[in-house]
Structures are given as C-alpha cells and as structure tokens.
Amino acid sequence: MFTYTIYENGQTVEDLLRNKWRLGKKLVHELRMAKAVTIDGEPIMWKEPFDKGTKIEFNFEIPASNYIPTQTCDVIIRYEDEHCLIVSKPKGMATHPNEPTDNDTCMNHVMRHIVDNGGHYAEHVHRLDQGTNGLLLVAKHPIAKSIFDRMIEEKSIIRTYAAEVQGNIRTDNGTIRAAIGKDRHHNTRRVVAPNGQNAVTHYEVVNRYKGTCVVHVVLETGRTHQIRVHMAHIGHPIVGDTLYGARESAAGTYALHAIQLAFSHPFLNEDIVVKDM
Structure with missing residues (x-):
C-alpha cells in the first residue's frame, strides 16, 4: 500500500492514472476491478474531483519478484522511498541474473534489502553493463515500474x-x-x-x-x-x-x-x- 497526495484541484483518479501517470489499459483495469483506490479504506468514485491536498490510498496485490536474495545486501543504497530505490552497483557485478545459477547480481543484493524490510517486489528500470559501476534505479511496486519505464522511454530520467x-x-x-x-x-x-x-x-x-x-x-x-x-x-x-x-x-x-x-x-x-x- 502507498498513499498519494492530490496536487491539483479538481483532479480525479481517472485523470491521475490515465493522463498524469499514463498507465497501461490493463493495469488501470486491474486497479479498477480490485477497488484498489480508497480514502480511509473506502472505495472512491474514479471520476469524482478532489481538492488539492486530498490523500488517496492504493491497496493492491503486488506480485513477488523472482530474484533469490543474497545472504547480506552488499550494495550501497543512495536513495530510497516507498516507490523506488537507487543503488550503487559495483564494477564487475551484473545488473540481473542471466542464468538460473546467477545469484550474486545487483538485483539479488537489492532483493535481500527488500525482504529484510518486509517487501517482495523489486525490478530494475534500466541496466548497467557488468564493467560499469554506479547508479541503478529500481522500482518497488508495479505502478512505479510502469511509470519509470515510460519515463526512460521519454528521456525524462537524465x-x-x-x-x-x-x-x-x-x-x-x-x-x-x-x-x-x-x-x-x-x-x-x-x-x-x-x-x-x-x-x-x-x-x-x-x-x-x-x-x-x-x-x-x-x-x-x-x-x-x-x-x-x-x-x-x-x-x-x-x-x-x-x-x-x-x-x-x-x-x-x-x-x-x-x-x-x-x-x-x-x-x-x-x-x-x-x-x-
């Protein structure tokens, strides 16, 4: 679950999901069918306009990622909030597994951190070559993954x-x-x-x-x-x-x-x- 604050007077959930976040039709449909958007736990009308500052909640089933956690998380986390984290991938470490036996990649280390903090989902938004070190953006839920993927495509993540x-x-x-x-x-x-x-x-x-x-x-x-x-x-x-x-x-x-x-x-x-x- 996460909470989102409406930043524009008159914005609706429909407008937020379709126009501001530009989520795919399938994901929007799944959120609607699950009655995933609520205020104080109560489902809300998707076309109801809200005042700026209104806090709405997102409650939905988050799938588990397939990365096997390492014993300890040995990558440095440079930034984190409830939607994403940014880690510093070391040189010589792969971003993600390419074979079932690859269990010491950056995403395996990230999953250790996620699991230790009560989560089970983490997906990288972009990749770094094994010989490249530095910052890697990771989404912590599917809505964030969808939005960050689009932002990468639109070149709005610099x-x-x-x-x-x-x-x-x-x-x-x-x-x-x-x-x-x-x-x-x-x-x-x-x-x-x-x-x-x-x-x-x-x-x-x-x-x-x-x-x-x-x-x-x-x-x-x-x-x-x-x-x-x-x-x-x-x-x-x-x-x-x-x-x-x-x-x-x-x-x-x-x-x-x-x-x-x-x-x-x-x-x-x-x-x-x-x-x-």
Missing part, C-alpha cells in the same frame, strides 16, 4: 556518466548520433550500423590529461554498450575497453561510471537528483 577516454577530443562538447546494431562477427560486441537502433549520446569534456580526457556523458537513448560504442566510433575508446579497441589498462577494466540520476518524482511531486561520485 542519466549522467563519467568516462576516461583515450586521446584528447578536439571539441569541448558534442553530440554523437549513430545507430547501433549487433556485430555479426562477435556475440557480445555492438557496432555502428545504418540499420541499427537509433542512438544519441551527448558529451562534455571536463578534464584533459596527457593522452586521455574525462568526459561527462548524458544518454538520450539507452542502447547496449552505447557509450562504449559511440566513444570508440569517434576515435576515443574508453580507457581499458579492449572490446572496443582501447589499450588494456593496468587494472584490466574500463573506466565508466554512472555518476548521477535526475528526474521529477511522479509520486512525490519533487525533483530528485542522486549522485555517486
């Missing part, structure tokens, strides 16, 4: 990354627009391809060193390996990213860090900015 790349990019900032597809000759690699998925990456140089520079990158789209592919495409692969043509680093890994998530919270009506520096 994801900022820091990457150290080989060479010094001539321009201080720029935008890379190049479609990305699978490499037919390599199972895991992606390539710039005319028939690939549209991909847009914005970058800004924040530090310059001898032989490398650090860029802050904002994703407009979220393709697999997007930053890695795009930076290599312009001749500046991420330091240590041997899959995309960089020299091997002393640490044997590449330098890509999801440093910030920013969005307008759909439930709390406030701007959220979380950093992982």
